[in-house]
Every structure is written in C-alpha cells, then in structure tokens.
Amino acid sequence: MKGGPQLWIGAGLTAVFVVAALVSFVWVPHDVTALAIAEKLKPASATYPLGTDHFGRDILSMLMVGARTSIAVALVAVGIGMGAGVPLGLLAAANRGSLIDELVMRGNDLIFAFPSLVIAILITAVFGPSALNAILAIGIFNVPVFARVTRGGALSLWTLDWILAARVAGKGRVRISLEHILPNILNLLIVQGTIQFSLGILAEAALSYVGLGAQPPTPSWGRMLADAQTMIYTNPSLAILPGLAIVGMVLGLNLMGDGLRDLLDPRVRRARG
Amino acid sequence: MLRFALSRALSLALSLVVASVVIFAVIEVIPGDPASYMLGMNATPEAVAALRDQLGLNAAPVARYLAWAGGMLTGDFGTSYTYKVPVAELVMQRLWVSLPLALYALALSTLIALPVGLIAAARRGSATDYGIMGATQLGIAVPNFWFAMLLVLVFAVNLRWFSAGGFPGWAGGAGPAVKALTLPALALALPQASILARVLRSALIETLGQDYIRTARAKGLTRRQATVRHALRNAMIPVLTIIGLQFSFLLAGAIIIENVFYLPGLGRLIFQAITQRDLIVVESLVMLLVFAVILVTFLVDLAYAGVDPRLRKRV
Numbered sequence: 001m002k003g004g005p006q007l008w009i010g011a012g013l014t015a016v017f018v019v020a021a022l023v024s025f026v027w028v029p030h031d032v033t034a035l036a037i038a039e040k041l042k043p044a045s046a047t048y049p050l051g052t053d054h055f056g057r058d059i060l061s062m063l064m065v066g067a068r069t070s071i072a073v074a075l076v077a078v079g080i081g082m083g084a085g086v087p088l089g090l091l092a093a094a095n096r097g098s099l100i101d102e103l104v105m106r107g108n109d110l111i112f113a114f115p116s117l118v119i120a121i122l123i124t125a126v127f128g129p130s131a132l133n134a135i136l137a138i139g140i141f142n143v144p145v146f147a148r149v150t151r152g153g154a155l156s157l158w159t160l161d162w163i164l165a166a167r168v169a170g171k172g173r174v175r176i177s178l179e180h181i182l183p184n185i186l187n188l189l190i191v192q193g194t195i196q197f198s199l200g201i202l203a204e205a206a207l208s209y210v211g212l213g214a215q216p217p218t219p220s221w222g223r224m225l226a227d228a229q230t231m232i233y234t235n236p237s238l239a240i241l242p243g244l245a246i247v248g249m250v251l252g253l254n255l256m257g258d259g260l261r262d263l264l265d266p267r268v269r270r271a272r273g
Numbered sequence: 274m275l276r277f278a279l280s281r282a283l284s285l286a287l288s289l290v291v292a293s294v295v296i297f298a299v300i301e302v303i304p305g306d307p308a309s310y311m312l313g314m315n316a317t318p319e320a321v322a323a324l325r326d327q328l329g330l331n332a333a334p335v336a337r338y339l340a341w342a343g344g345m346l347t348g349d350f351g352t353s354y355t356y357k358v359p360v361a362e363l364v365m366q367r368l369w370v371s372l373p374l375a376l377y378a379l380a381l382s383t384l385i386a387l388p389v390g391l392i393a394a395a396r397r398g399s400a401t402d403y404g405i406m407g408a409t410q411l412g413i414a415v416p417n418f419w420f421a422m423l424l425v426l427v428f429a430v431n432l433r434w435f436s437a438g439g440f441p442g443w444a445g446g447a448g449p450a451v452k453a454l455t456l457p458a459l460a461l462a463l464p465q466a467s468i469l470a471r472v473l474r475s476a477l478i479e480t481l482g483q484d485y486i487r488t489a490r491a492k493g494l495t496r497r498q499a500t501v502r503h504a505l506r507n508a509m510i511p512v513l514t515i516i517g518l519q520f521s522f523l524l525a526g527a528i529i530i531e532n533v534f535y536l537p538g539l540g541r542l543i544f545q546a547i548t549q550r551d552l553i554v555v556e557s558l559v560m561l562l563v564f565a566v567i568l569v570t571f572l573v574d575l576a577y578a579g580v581d582p583r584l585r586k587r588v
Contacts, residue, residue: 113570115521122299209416254410
C-alpha cells in the first residue's frame with residue numbers, strides 16, 4: 001500500500017475525531033449545556049452510551065464537542081504559525097546572510113528559548129483564560145518552527161541550477177520565492193503542519209486542564225480531565241475516556257505525519273528500502 | 274575554543290536582556306492593580322496610593338525595569354506582594370521540590386530510554402523493534418498530566434503503594450520525599466523517555482552502518498562489543514543534546530504535574546502568583562525559567578563543540 005500502513009491507520013484515527021467534531025455541529029446525542037442533576041454519574045446505557053458526568057451531561061456528547069474545541073484551537077494555531085512563519089522563512093532565505101535573515105533567525109532563537117508552556121500560561125493569565133488566547137499562545141510558538149523549516153528548505157533550493165535559470169530569466173526574489181520555492185517546500189510544510197497540529201492538541205489539553213483554555217460551558221477534553229480528577233476515587237471512568245480521546249487524536253496525527261514524511265520524502269523511502 | 278565560548282556567552286547575555294525586556298513588557302499589560310488587590314475591597318484610595326508608592330509602582334516603567342533587572346543581577350529579586358518575603362527566598366524553598374523532581378524525571382527518562390533504544394536498534398526490523406516503536410509512539414501521544422492521573426488511579430487508589438499527592442518535605446529524611454516524587458517523576462519521564470529512545474535508536478542505526486563499525490567487526494569484535502564500544506559512544510552526541518533540551522521541558526512540565534499531585538513547587542507558586550496578581554513573583558519566576566533554558570542550551574552548545582571540533586567554526 002502506498003504510504004505504508006501507518007499513514008492509513010493514522011489518517012483513519014484522525015478521521016474518526018474530525019468526523020465526530022463535524023457531526024457535533026449538526027447533531028449530538030444530548031445537549032451539553034443543559035444540566036440534569038437527576039441523571040448525574042449514570043453508568044453506560046442505551047440512552048447514555050458512555051455514561052454521564054457529575055452534572056448529568058452525556059459523556060459521548062461532551063467528547064464530540066470537545067473534539068471540536070481541540071481541533072479548532074490546534075488548527076487555527078497551525079494557521080497562525082504558517083501564516084507568519086512561512087513568509088518570514090521565505091524572506092530570510094531569499095536574503096541569506098542579510099540583516100533581515102539575521103533578525104528573523106535571532107528572533108526565532110529567542111522564542112525557542114522561552115519555555116512554551118510557561119509563556120502560554122503567562123499569556124492566558126494576562127489576557128484572561130479563553131479559547132482565543134489559548135490559540136494565540138500556542139500559535140506564537142508555531143511561528144519560529146515554520147520559519148525555520150521554510151528557511152531550511154528554501155535555502156537548499158536557492159542553490160539549484162533551475163532557480164539560477166529563473167534569476168537569469170529576470171524573475172525577482174519575491175516571484176521566485178512564490179512561484180518556485182514555495183510549491184517545492186509544500187511537502188515539508190504539510191509534514192510539519194501535521195506535527196504541530198498534534199502538539200497543539202496536547203498543548204490545548206494541558207492549558208484547559210489547568211483552567212486556562214476554553215471556558216465552561218464549552219466542553220474541552222482537558223477540562224473534562226480536570227473535573228474528573230476530584231472524582232477519581234469514585235468514578236475512575238470519567239478520568240479515562242477524555243484521556244483516551246486525546247491519545248487517539250494525537251497518535252493518529254503523529255502516525256499520519258510519519259507516514260506522510262515517508263511518502264513525500266523520496267530520500268526516506270529509499271533509505272527504508 | 275575560547276573564541277567560540279566567548280561569542281556564545283555574548284549571545285547568551287543578549288538573549289537574556291531581550292527576554293527580560295519582553296517579560297517586563299508583557300507583565301506591564303496585566304490588568305489589575307496589585308496594591309488594591311493586596312489591601313482588599315474596603316481599602317481607601319489614599320491607602321492604595323501609599324502602598325503603590327511603597328511598592329515603587331508609581332515610578333516610570335523604564336526606571337522600574339532597570340531596578341528589577343539590576344536587582345536580579347545582584348541576587349535581589351524583590352519582595353513578594355502577597356507573601357511579604359523576598360522572592361529569592363520563596364523561589365529557593367520551592368526549588369527544593371521542582372529541581373529534584375526535574376532531575377529525578379531526567380534520570381528515569383534516561384534510564385528507561387537507553388536500554389530500550391539500544392535493544393530496538395540492535396534488533397532492527399524484528400517484532401521486538403516494532404513493539405518498542407509502537408510503545409514509544411503511544412508514549413509520545415499520552416499527555417503527561419493524564420498519565421499522572423492513571424498512575425494515581427493504579428498505584429494510589431487501587432494498590433495503595435503511594436499517596437495520591439502532597440509532599441512531606443526533606444526534613445523527615447530523603448526516603449519519604451523521594452517516594453512522594455516518584456509518581457510525578459514517572460509521569461514526567463514517560464513522554465521524554467519515548468522521544469529519547471527513538472532518537473537513540475535512529476542515531477545507533479546510523480552509526481552501525483558506518484565503515485568503522487565494519488572495521489571493528491572485521492578485527493574480531495562481536496556485534497555486541499562493536500555496538501557498545503564504538504556505535505553507542507558516537508550515537509550519544511545527538512542523545513546528549515536531546516537530554517539537555519529535555520531538562521527545560523521537564524522543569525516547565527513540572528508546572529502542570531505539580532498541580533496534579535499538589536506538590537508545593539515552582540509550578541504551584543506561579544499559578545498562585547498569577548491569580549493573586551503577585552507580579553514581581555510571576556516576573557522573576559518566568560525570567561528564572563527562561564534563564565535556565567538559555568543556560569542549558571549554552572552548556573549543551575559548549576559540550577558539543579568540546580566533543581566535535583568541527584562545530585566550533587559555526588559561530
């Protein structure tokens with residue numbers, strides 16, 4: 001099979017959560033904002049396939065809407081990282097060794113020096129806990145990652161003969177960057193995007209676990225785990241299901257990323273025989 | 274080597290200056306006045322103004338930045354608004370939880386990763402290798418705070434081998450303290466061990482394909498001897514880098530894990546300080562963590578250049 005089994009297992013796992021998140025826009029088994037105390041902490045049944053939490057909310061519905069929160073936060077954060085990082089990386093590579101290049105790279109080093117989680121906590125603490133601020137906090141740390149990958153990929157292309165030919169033909173640096181460099185580093189960006197996506201899911205879960213992500217009543221996997229922690233002695237299953245959801249989604253994305261790298265990078269394919 | 278070290282030290286100092294300006298600027302934006310927070314809801318405006326004056330909050334931002342940065346250089350981190358004790362003292366107390374926790378986790382992660390990576394590389398392509406690689410994929414995907422909850426569930430709730438949280442302090446001997454840090458350290462170590470094992474495996478596989486390994490085998494060394502004596506040593510370079518980088522991850526990751534286990538470390542302190550608007554503590558803690566990360570990166574760079582002379586040219 002082209003791309004190997006891990007690509008397809010990964011894509012399948014990811015698809016399960018993406019579909020669940022999409023379906024949750026039009027249909028969920030039960031309303032997740034309505035509290036039904038009489039129905040609290042029910043075990044799994046036909047009505048509540050995965051049981052209910054301490055407010056009587058249906059766990060399956062919570063997980064479905066939680067998938068939406070996680071995916072939205074991580075995806076937009078990747079968008080921010082690519083939106084700012086790719087142009088910066090292209091700019092740095094097109095002006096290799098210049099002041100701009102130096103500024104971009106030192107700026108990258110600086111952001112890398114900050115412990116990302118600490119800064120994310122700081123940002124959400126300064127501007128108030130919300131999904132939007134979680135996105136910003138995660139997104140900022142995606143910028144240097146994409147800038148670095150883009151610059152690295154672009155630099156190796158700039159040395160090639162056909163880029164030289166384009167320059168001889170009179171194309172400017174901006175045009176060459178957009179018409180020739182960018183399309184040829186898309187592979188790298190897609191693979192890195194998948195990895196940052198999965199890291200974003202983990203970061204969102206950690207932030208909402210400490211109460212700095214999406215705020216109630218919006219369900220999120222991290223918050224579900226935080227709520228479950230106080231009931232770990234009496235209702236351990238509440239602490240297990242959201243964790244499995246996070247692991248499933250992250251594992252799916254990681255496998256997909258590895259599979260895509262093997263598929264898109266001929267050197268790896270050859271090395272693996 | 275000296276020139277290399279000096280130029281790296283210069284860029285280290287520069288990063289610290291820029292980082293401190295950024296942190297100070299971010300903290301400046303925080304809404305809420307620490308003086309009125311400290312005095313409570315019934316404070317008179319005069320009392321708030323007097324306290325603001327006493328805390329030095331009325332000075333111009335540049336003057337306050339210089340006072341803060343200058344103080345840190347001499348070991349004076351200021352006085353906590355809420356605890357009313359020097360921040361340095363507060364940090365030192367908490368460091369006795371967070372630092373041992375991070376080191377413990379680092380040791381566990383290395384102890385787990387080395388044999389696992391070695392076995393996977395030695396039996397490349399076998400069922401064992403696939404099993405190990407699958408397990409490490411899983412290890413990377415597991416959020417450490419959730420793994421911490423699972424550990425509590427198994428070892429504290431069901432088996433009752435460990436307590437679910439809290440810290441007895443070092444005064445009662447190292448035994449109980451180390452025991453209290455074991456589950457948190459394990460939770461922190463698992464994802465890092467998975468990453469480390471994967472790095473070691475691929476580094477080993479690469480070195481095992483080198484000519485000098487074939488030479489070593491040709492002169493009569495067994496596969497095992499060649500792996501341990503020659504390949505492992507050379508594969509350690511990327512592994513050491515990752516270990517260096519992981520230390521800062523562990524220190525920062527401890528912030529979340531300390532919350533799961535109710536450990537009185539730097540992580541808990543930073544959360545309390547944020548909710549209590551104890552800005553001077555937040556500022557100094559973040560700066561300290563950034564300093565730790567930058568310093569470790571610097572040391573890893575130096576160690577790297579010490580091992581491999583080729584890297585010294587790339588300044």
